[in-house]
Amino acid sequence: MTVRLHRDVSLIRTDDGGVLLDQxxxxxxxxxxxxxxxxxxxxxxxxxxxxxTALVAECQPGEVEPDQALRDVRELADELTAAKLAxxx
Amino acid sequence: xxxxxxxxxxxxxxxxxxxxAARLAVAIALGLSRLxxxxxxxxxxxxxxRARPAAHDQVLAARRAVVASSVTCxxxxxxxxxxxxxxxxxxxxxxxxxxxxxxxxxxxxxAWVEAEGRPVGEDANxxxxxxxxxxxxxxxx
Numbered sequence: 001m002t003v004r005l006h007r008d009v010s011l012i013r014t015d016d017g018g019v020l021l022d023q024x025x026x027x028x029x030x031x032x033x034x035x036x037x038x039x040x041x042x043x044x045x046x047x048x049x050x051x052x053t054a055l056v057a058e059c060q061p062g063e064v065e066p067d068q069a070l071r072d073v074r075e076l077a078d079e080l081t082a083a084k085l086a087x088x089x
Numbered sequence: 090x091x092x093x094x095x096x097x098x099x100x101x102x103x104x105x106x107x108x109x110a111a112r113l114a115v116a117i118a119l120g121l122s123r124l125x126x127x128x129x130x131x132x133x134x135x136x137x138x139r140a141r142p143a144a145h146d147q148v149l150a151a152r153r154a155v156v157a158s159s160v161t162c163x164x165x166x167x168x169x170x171x172x173x174x175x176x177x178x179x180x181x182x183x184x185x186x187x188x189x190x191x192x193x194x195x196x197x198x199x200a201w202v203e204a205e206g207r208p209v210g211e212d213a214n215x216x217x218x219x220x221x222x223x224x225x226x227x228x229x230x
Contacts, residue, residue: 008127010221010222012190012191012219012220012221013219014191014192014194014219015193015194016193016194017193017194018193019191019192019193019196019219019221021126021189021191021221021222023125023127023130023222024125024126024127026125026126028191028196028198030193030196
């Protein structure tokens with residue numbers, strides 16, 4: 001299962017996160033650092049489990065539980081799909 | 090400023106011509122600004138055609154003419170300003186790079202034009218914006 005951005009959506013990375021522009025509506029979506037990192041990995045074809053593992057590795061030991069990280073990654077993918085910014089295939 | 094002196098001048102009517110062209114560009118740009126970004130982009134790509142890349146000074150002169158002829162474009166209307174500037178440059182057979190970008194911390198979105206690889210008429214803050222949408226001159230194929 002991969003995630004890709006809708007063709008009318010553009011993404012930039014910034015120093016502390018990222019921004020999505022939906023060219024159909026003109027809406028901007030701000031991503032925090034974690035969400036931007038997760039999205040980049042998902043778009044690269046990384047599986048949700050591996051993305052969660054990478055996010056946990058970025059944090060202090062014990063700061064984020066692996067299960068919570070996986071839920072967050074799925075939630076991000078769900079939100080982007082629901083907003084029609086991304087497509088799961 | 091009165092326009093009379095321009096009307097009764099006999100040596101070259103460029104100032105008036107440029108002002109009228111700028112007004113036209115602004116009028117079109119104000120309409121285009123209300124469209125979704127992907128539509129604006131499609132229109133600008135069509136308008137650009139095969140126009141050659143613009144020189145920085147030409148674009149700066151166009152931007153000044155646009156700002157001088159529209160309160161909106163002189164103020165916070167960066168989108169109509171950037172579109173009108175590009176259209177006015179196009180009327181002279183050239184095309185700048187048109188861009189819409191954003192930054193975070195603090196969040197901001199902005200539209201601007203570039204020529205010769207650098208932003209035209211922008212202040213130092215422009216460096217924090219990353220392009221999300223661009224219409225560049227066509228590569229000479």
